Amino acid sequence: MPTTILRIGAVLLLAGAARPTVAPAQDQRGEQFYYPGSFNWEFLGRYPDAARLFNAFDYGHAVLYERLYTARDSAALSQALDREYQLLTTDLLVRPPRFAVAEETVAPGYAKLAWRAKLMFDWAHVLHRQIYDIHADERLSEALKDSLVERVTDYYLSKREAAFVTAPKSMHLMDEQYYSQTFRTRYRAFNGLIWAYHWLQVGLYEPLLAGRQEGERQDGVRATITRFWDMLRDPPTNMPGMMPMTVTVAPRFTQRHPRAAAIFDNLHMLHDIISDILASEKVGDKRQAIYAMLAEFQDASRNVMTPAEWREMGEMMGGVDAMGGAVPIRTGSDPITP
Amino acid sequence: MTGANAMSGLPALPAVVAALALLAGPSQLAGQIDYRNLDDDRPTVIEDAYPVERYAFEILLPYRFEREPGGGVVHAAIPELAGGLLPNFQLGLKVPIAVERSGGVTTRGLSGLRVFALYNFNTESRVLPAVSLRFDLALPAGPLGGDVTRAAVKAITTRSWGRNRIHLNAAYSVGRAGVAAAAEPLSRWWAGAAVDRTLFRHSTLVVGEVYAAQAERGSRAEVVASVGVRRQVTPTTVLDLGIARGLRDGPSAAFTVGLSHAFAVAAIMPGGGR
Numbered sequence: 112m113p114t115t116i117l118r119i120g121a122v123l124l125l126a127g128a129a130r131p132t133v134a135p136a137q138d139q140r141g142e143q144f145y146y147p148g149s150f151n152w153e154f155l156g157r158y159p160d161a162a163r164l165f166n167a168f169d170y171g172h173a174v175l176y177e178r179l180y181t182a183r184d185s186a187a188l189s190q191a192l193d194r195e196y197q198l199l200t201t202d203l204l205v206r207p208p209r210f211a212v213a214e215e216t217v218a219p220g221y222a223k224l225a226w227r228a229k230l231m232f233d234w235a236h237v238l239h240r241q242i243y244d245i246h247a248d249e250r251l252s253e254a255l256k257d258s259l260v261e262r263v264t265d266y267y268l269s270k271r272e273a274a275f276v277t278a279p280k281s282m283h284l285m286d287e288q289y290y291s292q293t294f295r296t297r298y299r300a301f302n303g304l305i306w307a308y309h310w311l312q313v314g315l316y317e318p319l320l321a322g323r324q325e326g327e328r329q330d331g332v333r334a335t336i337t338r339f340w341d342m343l344r345d346p347p348t349n350m351p352g353m354m355p356m357t358v359t360v361a362p363r364f365t366q367r368h369p370r371a372a373a374i375f376d377n378l379h380m381l382h383d384i385i386s387d388i389l390a391s392e393k394v395g396d397k398r399q400a401i402y403a404m405l406a407e408f409q410d411a412s413r414n415v416m417t418p419a420e421w422r423e424m425g426e427m428m429g430g431v432d433a434m435g436g437a438v439p440i441r442t443g444s445d446p447i448t449p
Numbered sequence: 450m451t452g453a454n455a456m457s458g459l460p461a462l463p464a465v466v467a468a469l470a471l472l473a474g475p476s477q478l479a480g481q482i483d484y485r486n487l488d489d490d491r492p493t494v495i496e497d498a499y500p501v502e503r504y505a506f507e508i509l510l511p512y513r514f515e516r517e518p519g520g521g522v523v524h525a526a527i528p529e530l531a532g533g534l535l536p537n538f539q540l541g542l543k544v545p546i547a548v549e550r551s552g553g554v555t556t557r558g559l560s561g562l563r564v565f566a567l568y569n570f571n572t573e574s575r576v577l578p579a580v581s582l583r584f585d586l587a588l589p590a591g592p593l594g595g596d597v598t599r600a601a602v603k604a605i606t607t608r609s610w611g612r613n614r615i616h617l618n619a620a621y622s623v624g625r626a627g628v629a630a631a632a633e634p635l636s637r638w639w640a641g642a643a644v645d646r647t648l649f650r651h652s653t654l655v656v657g658e659v660y661a662a663q664a665e666r667g668s669r670a671e672v673v674a675s676v677g678v679r680r681q682v683t684p685t686t687v688l689d690l691g692i693a694r695g696l697r698d699g700p701s702a703a704f705t706v707g708l709s710h711a712f713a714v715a716a717i718m719p720g721g722g723r
Contacts, residue, residue: 137574140500140569140579142499142503152684213647216611224575265720270719
């Protein structure tokens with residue numbers, strides 16, 4: 112028995128010696144569970160057509176980065192993106208997966224290159240989803256919904272290493288880097304598809320907030336999805352010509368939840384920036400460039416806009432018409448607009 | 450005794466399940482589980498290198514049937530609770546309950562207790578696979594729990610290519626020789642590899658493995674192959690199924706089915722309990 116105890120002790124000693132140190136070039140997994148509550152999965156239950164679209168969006172975002180990162184040359188990249196665009200618009204968006212797509216399986220190369228970027232996007236997407244869930248939950252009062260949204264936003268922010276700041280970052284980070292606009296100028300249709308995703312991701316909050324009862328919310332969500340599909344006709348003619356800003360496309364949501372609105376604008380801006388980094392031949396060390404931008408979007412002390420500048424920026428960029436158009440809302444006997 | 454009759458003789462199981470359900474708590478608990486998180490025995494012995502997410506708890510309710518070459522059979526329910534208590538770290542407890550029929554004698558009851566911890570050092574990078582270490586402590590509790598305490602250390606790696614992954618596990622245990630538990634015994638050593646493929650549109654993972662294990666020093670090592678599937682059935686629940694067969698010694702046939710459910714407890718999370 113003493114021998115047994117000594118051996119067990121040796122194993123435990125080995126456990127102690129195996130200290131959790133990680134080489135600088137290695138990322139830790141760092142995954143964290145979302146905030147619990149009975150509101151979770153309400154959006155999927157009540158608005159399955161809308162919720163499942165986001166699963167196809169997951170694929171679209173992931174496959175774009177994988178193709179940009181792994182393509183041999185520009186001709187191969189163009190062909191690959193054309194194929195993926197067809198797959199997305201004729202199959203995956205039409206018959207989206209029931210549950211979220213494991214993006215590592217779609218973008219294994221990108222996930223190994225920039226795990227922390229993937230983690231930040233995933234974490235912000237969880238916040239997106241939970242806010243839909245809260246506003247889709249018909250059991251909650253409007254006051255409780257507002258309170259819960261702020262609570263899940265606090266929880267989101269508590270994971271500091273994966274959270275975007277709540278101050279809207281300056282647009283020059285997206286438009287004035289040496290690699291800026293590479294992706295959107297070369298691949299207009301795919302970029303328009305991504306911007307149409309982003310329009311829907313923030314636009315769907317508007318019917319959920321504006322509707323006075325579930326019927327109005329259901330009608331509004333349906334109309335918003337219809338508007339999204341309209342954008343995909345004759346690409347890129349009907350697609351957003353500018354990055355849809357939450358402050359402009361979803362003014363009700365921005366007024367009620369300004370922190371979350373800024374987080375989502377920062378998220379969508381970083382999406383575009385990483386597309387440019389991966390697409391540009393001028394960027395040698397992709398990981399370093401991406402990680403420099405992650406640090407930038409976690410720093411609220413520089414390159415931020417005031418709330419007034421944020422709203423003005425939306426107008427300077429052409430307003431809602433340039434960003435995919437206003438979200439069609441029905442309240443009471445008012446017709447759906449526009 | 451048929452399989453169904455044997456399972457009817459598990460008086461302790463409802464109590465254990467009820468106890469774990471109490472730990473899980475009422476309606477405030479909601480979670481999501483990833484069908485790609487390959488847990489040990491769910492359905493393959495080989496596991497992946499990733500722990501449950503921080504703040505997540507995972508409750509597993511599996512059943513396993515095993516027919517031994519000598520004709521004996523073991524039915525086992527192995528409720529398990531694992532929690533992501535720290536970043537990239539999980540702690541878990543298994544409470545195996547079994548019915549063993551061998552040589553015309555039927556024994557039922559607790560088949561030991563297992564406490565385990567897993568730490569993941571890194572996610573996969575362009576160069577390195579994901580690497581974890583796991584530690585298990587098996588205690589001899591109950592009529593089918595054997596008579597030895599053992600501790601084991603296991604190295605785990607996971608590497609992906611495309612939609613496929615390969616997992617390598619190798620483990621060694623210390624502790625004196627003796628009677629092993631009927632269900633979930635800790636072998637002297639075991640090592641193996643599993644390959645899985647994700648069918649992302651169906652939220653399904655298919656997996657196959659081969660492993661070798663030696664129960665005691667000097668005994669003949671068994672070699673076992675198994676295949677299985679994990680499928681997301683709700684946002685928070687995964688169903689798994691698997692079959693196994695000994696290629697050299699080992700079970701002549703084995704079957705397992707299980708449900709896993711993930712949840713969290715707001716009171717122990719940042720900003721929780723408000």
